[in-house]
Amino acid sequence: MPAVPARAVLQAPAERTRGIHALTVQPPPSATTPGGALAREVALLDEAKAALEGGRPAQALSLLERHRKEMPAGRLAPEAGYLRVAAMLERGDLRAAENEAEALLASDPTSPHAKRVRALLERARGR
Numbered sequence: 001m002p003a004v005p006a007r008a009v010l011q012a013p014a015e016r017t018r019g020i021h022a023l024t025v026q027p028p029p030s031a032t033t034p035g036g037a038l039a040r041e042v043a044l045l046d047e048a049k050a051a052l053e054g055g056r057p058a059q060a061l062s063l064l065e066r067h068r069k070e071m072p073a074g075r076l077a078p079e080a081g082y083l084r085v086a087a088m089l090e091r092g093d094l095r096a097a098e099n100e101a102e103a104l105l106a107s108d109p110t111s112p113h114a115k116r117v118r119a120l121l122e123r124a125r126g127r
Helices: 013-017 034-053 057-070 077-091 094-107 112-124
Strands: none
Touching: 034 057, 034 077, 057 077, 077 094, 077 112, 094 112
16 A cells, blocks of 8 residues: 555545545554654653652653663653753762763763753752
8 A cells, every 4th residue: 555645635636537536644653653753752751751850750760761772772862861860860869870971971072961961960969
């Protein structure tokens, strides 16, 4: 079966005169399509962020570990790293947060996430 167009499309008038009246609708993106994978990644990180904001750092870390395993090269990996550091700090584990931050900073020391991670660590250290 041919690929379905990105949005609902009525066939052209010339086709209607031949007795073809069709409306095709593309199903929502699945987890296997690039858009579906990104949507899954966003949903997972949103859930982790909600857990962290709700005072449940252990749950946030569990979700972020799932992200790391299921989407190791995910487009939002830097955001996941930032959330992981924040969750570790919320849990009171400065050493683990520092180790995680070190890896994140080594991978991209000039990213916006790097600046946010440094700020988190400075606050945690009382600077």
